[in-house]
Amino acid sequence: MQLGKQAGLKLSDAPLRNVFGDALLDLAKSNPKVVVLDGDLGNSTKAEYVRNEFPERFFNIGIAESNLVGVGAGLAGAGFYPFIVSFSSFLLCNAYDQIRLAVAMSEIDATIIGSHGGITLGKDGPTQMGIEDLALMGGLPTFTIIVPSDPATMHAAVKAAPDIKGPVFIRSSRVPMPFIYPMEDTPFEVGKANVVREGTDLTIIGCGMMVSAGLDAAAVLAEEGIEARVLDLHTIRPMDIGAIAAAASETGAIVCAEEHLLQGGMGSNVARVVAEENPVPMRFVGLKDVYVESGDPWDLLKKYNLTADDIVAAGREVVKAKKAA
Amino acid sequence: MKSTATKSYDELREQARQLRLDVLEMTTKAGSGHPSSSWSPVEVVTALYFGGMLRYRPDEPWWPERDRFIMSKGHAAPLLYAALSHAGYFEREELWRLRDVGSPVQGHPIQGMMPGVEATTGSLGQGLSLGLGHVLGGRLAGKNYRVYVLLGDGECEAGQIWEAAMAAAHFKAGNLVAILDYNKFQETGPISREIALEPLVDKWKSFGWNVHEVNGHDIEEVLSTLQLVKQLEATGQPQIIIAHTIKGKGVSFVEADFTFHGRALNAEQAELAREELDATR
Ligand SMILES: Cc1ncc(C[n+]2csc(CCOP(=O)(O)OP(=O)(O)O)c2C)c(N)n1
Ligand SMILES: [Mg+2]
Numbered sequence: 001m002q003l004g005k006q007a008g009l010k011l012s013d014a015p016l017r018n019v020f021g022d023a024l025l026d027l028a029k030s031n032p033k034v035v036v037l038d039g040d041l042g043n044s045t046k047a048e049y050v051r052n053e054f055p056e057r058f059f060n061i062g063i064a065e066s067n068l069v070g071v072g073a074g075l076a077g078a079g080f081y082p083f084i085v086s087f088s089s090f091l092l093c094n095a096y097d098q099i100r101l102a103v104a105m106s107e108i109d110a111t112i113i114g115s116h117g118g119i120t121l122g123k124d125g126p127t128q129m130g131i132e133d134l135a136l137m138g139g140l141p142t143f144t145i146i147v148p149s150d151p152a153t154m155h156a157a158v159k160a161a162p163d164i165k166g167p168v169f170i171r172s173s174r175v176p177m178p179f180i181y182p183m184e185d186t187p188f189e190v191g192k193a194n195v196v197r198e199g200t201d202l203t204i205i206g207c208g209m210m211v212s213a214g215l216d217a218a219a220v221l222a223e224e225g226i227e228a229r230v231l232d233l234h235t236i237r238p239m240d241i242g243a244i245a246a247a248a249s250e251t252g253a254i255v256c257a258e259e260h261l262l263q264g265g266m267g268s269n270v271a272r273v274v275a276e277e278n279p280v281p282m283r284f285v286g287l288k289d290v291y292v293e294s295g296d297p298w299d300l301l302k303k304y305n306l307t308a309d310d311i312v313a314a315g316r317e318v319v320k321a322k323k324a325a
Numbered sequence: 326m327k328s329t330a331t332k333s334y335d336e337l338r339e340q341a342r343q344l345r346l347d348v349l350e351m352t353t354k355a356g357s358g359h360p361s362s363s364w365s366p367v368e369v370v371t372a373l374y375f376g377g378m379l380r381y382r383p384d385e386p387w388w389p390e391r392d393r394f395i396m397s398k399g400h401a402a403p404l405l406y407a408a409l410s411h412a413g414y415f416e417r418e419e420l421w422r423l424r425d426v427g428s429p430v431q432g433h434p435i436q437g438m439m440p441g442v443e444a445t446t447g448s449l450g451q452g453l454s455l456g457l458g459h460v461l462g463g464r465l466a467g468k469n470y471r472v473y474v475l476l477g478d479g480e481c482e483a484g485q486i487w488e489a490a491m492a493a494a495h496f497k498a499g500n501l502v503a504i505l506d507y508n509k510f511q512e513t514g515p516i517s518r519e520i521a522l523e524p525l526v527d528k529w530k531s532f533g534w535n536v537h538e539v540n541g542h543d544i545e546e547v548l549s550t551l552q553l554v555k556q557l558e559a560t561g562q563p564q565i566i567i568a569h570t571i572k573g574k575g576v577s578f579v580e581a582d583f584t585f586h587g588r589a590l591n592a593e594q595a596e597l598a599r600e601e602l603d604a605t606r
Contacts, residue, residue: 042513
């Protein structure tokens with residue numbers, strides 16, 4: 001299985017984490033206020049790109065995530081713009097209260113990078129996977145929450161972060177993503193979802209890698225005469241209510257897809273908006289109350305029903321439900 | 326009951342070599358994992374499981390009286406699994422399923438998923454607290470088992486380790502034995518470059534622990550220190566053995582290159598490693 005293949009997308013050579021490293025380095029070059037805080041994972045998250053060029057603005061705080069967040073918040077208070085980078089699992093789960101007080105409630109300008117989000121880190125297994133990160137971020141009201149879906153939007157998100165008022169969360173990933181957008185003049189506006197494919201029969205709403213999977217699914221559904229709109233909901237908060245309401249009213253059926261637990265993730269937030277704005281049949285592709293074991297990422301996606309095929313099946317079902325309604 | 330078996334030092338050294346080989350095969354086959362982190366504490370784990378230190382029953386893995394071994398540096402899971410299989414907890418064939426979809430032999434240990442796996446670890450810093458809980462529970466239940474916790478040196482950057490250290494001294498956990506795999510490296514580099522740990526002995530002492538230092542690859546020294554620590558249990562002071570080790574021990578080119586952290590050897594490197602490990606037989 002190759003992500004984006006059925007949709008005719010070109011897969012990036014570089015894993016998204018490397019793209020993140022490049023984007024962070026670009027930003028550090030142009031913005032001297034940017035400082036980077038690492039939890040002894042810079043080699044994995046690729047935050048080390050900054051270490052190599054700007055060692056004085058790079059701090060490895062060690063295997064100590066609570067301290068990492070606190071020190072980062074202090075640097076923000078001292079007038080710098082911190083990028084606090086680690087695995088989303090260790091960072092959010094270990095340092096939640098520090099993030100809650102020093103970052104979220106204090107509404108500081110800072111970005112938290114949750115690397116290795118989802119299950120596609122694969123073989124290291126459930127202790128390292130970030131399958132609850134979006135739900136945890138959801139519990140922190142002041143955060144802007146961004147899940148880039150391709151190399152171009154990762155670059156755009158990292159570049160945009162320091163201009164966003166208040167704290168920002170960006171999810172990064174261990175696997176390569178296909179190119180959905182051009183690298184130059186990327187259409188990316190925080191809080192504004194992108195329609196990446198037009199369609200009238202249903203809307204597939206995804207974030208992260210599930211946008212490409214959604215495009216693959218749309219290509220398959222088109223062969224059956226079902227035309228799916230695909231919406232890249234790269235910003236989970238603030239949520240683009242207009243785009244979701246339009247999806248509901250114009251296509252009448254919605255499939256949400258995310259590499260995350262169904263509880264508290266993107267889909268459950270979309271459902272709340274749909275319920276209020278214009279209730280239509282919905283289906284959800286995501287992790288159903290499980291911890292996912294170690295394994296090859298693509299095998300795991302298949303086993304836990306996070307593939308284009310699963311979106312196709314959900315699409316067929318939701319269209320049927322729409323007709324029956 | 327395996328634990329009473331007494332082996333000669335030569336036999337123990339051979340046992341250690343076998344564990345290193347198994348770690349190599351497991352991680353190379355899986356194409357990922359942490360061989361270098363698994364190789365540094367091999368003699369410590371060998372002494373515990375095969376040197377008559379731990380009291381355990383492979384056919385009754387959750388025997389309430391068992392001594393506890395908690396692999397707090399969970400990324401050394403391959404070593405834990407190899408030791409458990411050699412100790413008779415499960416078939417050696419299971420080892421070759423490390424990190425496969427559907428396999429209980431997880432990338433990091435999950436409590437109870439394989440017999441003998443005492444704790445879920447992999448997010449660093451958590452094992453010493455669990456160990457103290459087992460100590461307090463054993464005391465309450467009137468049992469006299471001992472609790473051993475294997476810590477990484479980088480792992481000691483985590484605040485929870487020191488929270489547990491303080492509490493263990495407070496609760497006079499004389500039967501709590503921490504073993505620190507002091508291999509001088511963490512993930513991104515030498516500990517001394519990343520976060521200074523020294524003076525390590527003084528730190529543990531000041532937290533109320535009795536500190537022992539050993540050459541972690543000298544099985545005789547490790548064993549005699551483990552014996553000594555047993556005798557000191559009645560003092561009520563928690564005991565820590567700082568085991569000076571070499572990350573990647575046994576395979577020269579891994580010892581020499583810390584960027585092997587978290588990387589499996591490829592087929593070619595594995596062949597060289599096998600030759601080196603065989604040469605030490
Ligand atoms: C809480 C937490 N943060 C970060 C990591 C990522 N990580 C895995 S191993 C490792 C380095 C561990 O160093 P050390 O404790 O010295 O063990 P060694 O590999 O040297 O045996 C890091 C940072 C983790 N597993 N858990
Ligand atoms: Mg170490």
